Amino acid sequence: MSQVAGLFNSSLARKYWMALTGLFLCLFLVGHLAGNLQLLLPLEDGAKDQFNLYAKFMTTNPVVKILSYLTYISILLHVVDGIVLTIRNRKARPQKYAYNKPGANSAWNSRFMGFLGTVILVFIVLHLNAFWAKMHWGPIDTYMIDGEEVKDLYTLTIASFQDASAGLGMTIVYVISMIVLGFHLVHGFQSAFRSMGWNHPKYMPIVMTVGKLFGIIIPALFALIPIYIHFIL
Amino acid sequence: MKLNLKIWRQKGPNASGKMVDYQIDEVSPDMSFLEMLDVLNEQLISKGDEPVVFDHDCREGICGACSLHINGEPHGPGRGITTCQLHMRSFKDGDTIYIEPFRAKAFPVVKDLMVDRSAFDRIIQSGGYVSVNTSGNTIDANATPVRKENADAAFDAATCIGCGACVASCKNASAMLFVSAKVSQFSLLPQGQPEAKERVMNMVSQMDEEGFGNCTNTGACEVECPKGISLENIARMNREYLKASLTSK
Numbered sequence: 261m262s263q264v265a266g267l268f269n270s271s272l273a274r275k276y277w278m279a280l281t282g283l284f285l286c287l288f289l290v291g292h293l294a295g296n297l298q299l300l301l302p303l304e305d306g307a308k309d310q311f312n313l314y315a316k317f318m319t320t321n322p323v324v325k326i327l328s329y330l331t332y333i334s335i336l337l338h339v340v341d342g343i344v345l346t347i348r349n350r351k352a353r354p355q356k357y358a359y360n361k362p363g364a365n366s367a368w369n370s371r372f373m374g375f376l377g378t379v380i381l382v383f384i385v386l387h388l389n390a391f392w393a394k395m396h397w398g399p400i401d402t403y404m405i406d407g408e409e410v411k412d413l414y415t416l417t418i419a420s421f422q423d424a425s426a427g428l429g430m431t432i433v434y435v436i437s438m439i440v441l442g443f444h445l446v447h448g449f450q451s452a453f454r455s456m457g458w459n460h461p462k463y464m465p466i467v468m469t470v471g472k473l474f475g476i477i478i479p480a481l482f483a484l485i486p487i488y489i490h491f492i493l
Numbered sequence: 494m495k496l497n498l499k500i501w502r503q504k505g506p507n508a509s510g511k512m513v514d515y516q517i518d519e520v521s522p523d524m525s526f527l528e529m530l531d532v533l534n535e536q537l538i539s540k541g542d543e544p545v546v547f548d549h550d551c552r553e554g555i556c557g558a559c560s561l562h563i564n565g566e567p568h569g570p571g572r573g574i575t576t577c578q579l580h581m582r583s584f585k586d587g588d589t590i591y592i593e594p595f596r597a598k599a600f601p602v603v604k605d606l607m608v609d610r611s612a613f614d615r616i617i618q619s620g621g622y623v624s625v626n627t628s629g630n631t632i633d634a635n636a637t638p639v640r641k642e643n644a645d646a647a648f649d650a651a652t653c654i655g656c657g658a659c660v661a662s663c664k665n666a667s668a669m670l671f672v673s674a675k676v677s678q679f680s681l682l683p684q685g686q687p688e689a690k691e692r693v694m695n696m697v698s699q700m701d702e703e704g705f706g707n708c709t710n711t712g713a714c715e716v717e718c719p720k721g722i723s724l725e726n727i728a729r730m731n732r733e734y735l736k737a738s739l740t741s742k
């Protein structure tokens with residue numbers, strides 16, 4: 261009985277959930293990035309149709325649907341658990357130091373995971389509102405490809421980032437958010453392995469390196485998309 | 494050398510405290526930090542003031558009693574040392590030094606710079622032992638083979654002196670480094686196996702009950718630990734706890 265409770269409410273278990281949901285979201289990022297990189301394809305090669313067909317597949321395929329529900333649940337659990345942990349951790353030191361030098365012993369991003377996460381959460385809301393909500397409930401244009409009706413998410417996306425008034429601001433918000441995500445991941449990726457106890461002296465250096473590369477490369481490629489659309493396309 | 498000290502003064506557990514300024518002259522660079530505080534206290538006593546209360550015992554880095562958060566770090570600026578091993582040559586003439594108690598909900602201030610670290614004792618009581626009968630049937634130590642790498646890692650974990658610097662340095666006031674060292678020193682050895690599951694479950698639950706925070710893996714504890722206890726111990730405890738939660742009846 262206490263063991264079962266221990267898998268939900270103990271300090272360690274809360275970190276298991278944090279780590280598992282965080283790592284699942286890392287997998288989601290890879291999939292999401294792979295799909296979105298199609299936005300970088302040249303228009304002459306049919307990028308528009310390819311992307312819109314892909315977007316339709318992502319909103320209708322039953323397997324993808326299950327994965328997307330898992331993603332929603334992961335974000336929700338990760339956020340709720342993150343807030344609970346951050347509050348509990350603050351309570352563990354009610355009286356602060358008059359003079360503290362945390363920079364002497366730890367990296368700033370590891371100490372500001374709650375703040376970095378909150379910025380990511382705000383970004384997620386803005387991002388869902390800009391594209392996901394329109395894809396699901398409109399307003400969005402539709403057209404036919406070989407007798408199949410598709411929603412034109414491609415044109416919506418390009419127009420959003422190229423918009424004369426809001427395009428630049430949106431591009432900047434996206435790039436900053438990806439930098440924040442990068443700092444979250446550079447600490448979070450390897451931390452999740454430690455939280456799960458998946459550390460072995462032989463493999464931990466690999467996890468550390470992969471985590472750093474993951475936290476730099478994935479957000480950088482995401483950030484490339486709005487930069488490309490706004491400044492180059 | 495002359496120093497400006499800013500020291501936390503608090504009359505008792507329920508009193509509200511504050512930082513108080515002191516000046517001290519003629520500090521020798523060869524003094525230990527605690528000796529410097531002794532000199533300050535003699536000055537205070539001769540003036541009829543209350544001396545500053547601080548913890549100390551062995552004064553050679555082995556007991557873990559001396560605490561103190563000095564200039565923003567537990568045990569001050571040095572690495573791999575306790576406060577009694579910190580010397581005044583680490584400071585310059587005219588420096589201002591902030592001296593505060595270790596801060597954590599689970600380490601309430603008793604008076605001035607002295608905190609109550611008995612939460613650690615209660616965690617040990619909840620499982621930090623092996624139940625061995627010592628009545629006559631002692632088994633020869635070498636009769637039980639232990640892998641050298643495990644023996645070394647267990648020994649390293651066992652060098653923890655329970656000082657609490659890990660808690661003091663952690664942004665979450667987490668006791669994970671201490672508890673994981675105590676779990677590891679047994680879980681790495683055959684003698685620790687029979688009670689392994691109960692040990693980790695009980696020690697973690699006591700740790701939570703005492704009000705310590707969670708681990709964010711910032712690594713501050715490992716840097717500030719006077720005995721160089723490794724973060725690997727925390728991951729090992731996470732693994733042990735997961736295994737115990739999933740498999741014990």
Ligand code: HEM
Nearest residue numbers: 279282285286339342373374377378381448451452455709
């Ligand atoms: C795609 C989005 C995200 C990914 C991939 C991600 C990934 C991760 C990973 C891998 C960890 C490490 C877990 C561990 O230390 O065991 C982590 C920690 C954390 N995340 Fe996220 N995260 C994301 C979004 C968010 C959001 C929206 C929040 C908002 C509250 C958040 C808050 C936190 C906090 C507070 C921690 C540290 C918890 C602790 O160790 O005390 N994250 N994240």
Ligand code: SF4
Nearest residue numbers: 653654656657659718
């Ligand atoms: S782990 Fe290190 S810092 Fe923590 S109590 Fe033990 S010796 Fe002190």
Ligand code: FES
Nearest residue numbers: 550552557559577
């Ligand atoms: S007084 Fe014993 S370790 Fe400092």
